[in-house]
Amino acid sequence: MNYNLSKPVQGKGLSNYAAFKSLLKLISHEKKRLALALLATIGNSGLSLLGPLLTAYAIDTYVMHKQYHGVLVYSGILLAIYLAAFGISFLQTKLMGTVGQRTLYSLRNTIFHKLQHLPVAFFNQNKAGDLISRVNNDTDKLNQFFSQSLMQFVGSIITMTGAGIFLLILNIKLGLVSLLPALIILVFTRLLSPWVKKKNAQNLKTVGGLSAEIQESLSNFKVIVAFGRRDYFMDRFNEANKKNFKTAAAVGIANNIFLPFYTLLSSIAQLMVLAYGIYLIAAGQFTIGLLVSYLAYANYFYSPLRQLAALWANFQTAMAGWERISEILDLENNMITIEDHTRQSGAPLLELKQVHFGYPEGREILHNINFSLEKGKTYALVGPTGGGKTTTASLIARLYDPVKGKVLLDGKDIRAYSPEERTRRIGFILQDPFLFTGTVRDNILYGNQEYENYSNAQLEEVIRAANLEKLLAIFEQGLETPVQSTGEGVSLGQKQLIAFMRAVLRKPDLLILDEATANIDTVTEKLLGEILEKLPVSTTRVIIAHRLNTIENADEIFFVNDGEVTNAGSFHQVVDKLLHSRH
Ligand SMILES: Nc1ncnc2c1ncn2[C@@H]1O[C@H](COP(=O)(O)OP(=O)(O)OP(=O)(O)O)[C@@H](O)[C@H]1O
Ligand SMILES: [Mg+2]
Structure with a gap:
């Protein structure tokens, strides 16, 4: 569907009478x-x-x-x-x-x-x-x-x-x-x-x-x-x-x-x-x-x-x-929720099947992508700038639908899940996180009804249980630290930390981190690594990163380049391969 309002496809131009009638309807x-x-x-x-x-x-x-x-x-x-x-x-x-x-x-x-x-x-x-x-x-x-x-x-x-x-x-x-x-x-x-x-x-x-x-x-x-x-x-x-x-x-x-x-x-x-x-x-x-x-x-x-x-x-x-x-x-959201009652037992948590994708009015970015993510495993998406990592992650989180092919969550078409269920199960920390004007508390509770009515003390308890207390301590006034949507008052790294806490507290089954550590010092990054490790064993993690140390612990590494995604094996296998290719 064309969403570009400056180029409307309808070009209908109502007659005076029809327009008057539709105005009266209002x-x-x-x-x-x-x-x-x-x-x-x-x-x-x-x-x-x-x-x-x-x-x-x-x-x-x-x-x-x-x-x-x-x-x-x-x-x-x-x-x-x-x-x-x-x-x-x-x-x-x-x-x-x-x-x-x-x-x-x-x-x-x-x-x-x-x-x-x-x-x-x-x-x-x-x-x-x-x-x-x-x-x-x-x-x-x-x-x-x-x-x-x-x-x-x-x-x-x-x-x-x-x-x-x-x-x-x-x-x-x-x-x-x-x-x-x-x-x-x-x-x-x-x-x-x-x-x-x-x-x-x-x-x-x-x-x-x-x-x-x-x-x-x-x-x-x-x-x-x-x-x-x-x-x-x-x-x-x-x-x-x-x-x-x-x-x-x-x-x-x-x-x-x-x-x-x-x-x-x-x-x-x-x-x-x-x-x-x-x-x-x-x-x-x-x-x-x-x-x-x-x-x-x-x-x-x-x-x-x-x-x-x-x-x-x-x-x-x-x-x-x-x-x-x-x-x-008149625009219709073409990302509708569809019916799909198939439920395969033993299906991977998430699977991309013959997925093709291009942004509206653009060339194809991803070509025939096939991979699956198992429960509890850690995956890394690596590759050159503009290779398609963020685009792949956006399809996993259903920010867009594929042009061709399917994304399956628990063996069922991801389009069959309600937006509430999908976002509860898939946490996505964007490369460029957005904060709302308010406090750290407002921002980490965004979209999270479970803790909405908790007092600050209760919430701090939850944060401790999720091993996030050291992250919160980075903010001078804790939960009440003011934040502005323009990002003034907090650093980019701090913004990423808030986005990280926001996603982790929702306890997703699948957590995607898009360059979430790109602006964070190595000490804090290590801390994030520890927190990720302490997530429930069933949580699947997808990490997009450029730095090698961030992906060291990945079970599988996907190489994303030029719209192709290839499974390169584990970190050690990749290093082995690299060493081999040198000889
Ligand atoms: N909103 C968009 N509209 C049109 N094209 C886009 C859009 N976002 C990304 N692209 C194009 O899609 C391709 C893949 O971009 P993507 O953001 O997935 O790369 P990436 O691997 O995440 O890069 P980086 O490492 O810089 O984050 C690029 O060629 C880019 O120009
Ligand atoms: Mg990106």
């Missing part, structure tokens, strides 16, 4: 509030539409006959109507504001949840900054649409429909004349919308790019300072910023292009009504009061249309954001 759980807001909108529009009719009546019955008392009464009625409309529209704004915020809240949770459940390959292929921008910025575009635009959008359409009906009922010919410019607007909008949406999508993409650039330079600031390459990142940032500026400027034009056009055509409509209306009055087919109300209805029809121009742009922005969000939501 707020379907808000049915009650939406219904109320809709009622309020209809009420508001209905009340506003009454105005011109009452005015027409007041003009034709009272003003024309100079009965000013009636005019006063009608003014009072109109004032009451406008005040009621104001109250209702206030209520509607309040209702929809919370709908937008709640949708934003649940949408962010949904996306974050989805992100948490996507495989490692997804994170390899996408930049963190762009993902952050999708969760933060794109969702907010939807919030703006829901809280500010949606009901205005609906309200405008209701008012326009109502005004349109009045225009046609009062005088069909005049009605048709006044609606003609609207037809031109409709065609123009339809033609222009895809272009406007594209401009919005490009803009959101560059916002994502900008955010990715910031994230990358902030997390690598030390390298940047050490190499004096501030100017390099400044240039890159400048480039991303420029792109963003250009697309933002284009969006500004695209989103505002409707307005002047709509304004022009609505003025033309008013003129046409006026000219044709006066002609009809002269011909005795129309009254002055009706013409005044007619002009007002034409205004009621075309003003919301102008508003719709702005709202339409908002809608296009929201849709562009929604498409970027859907790209994440």
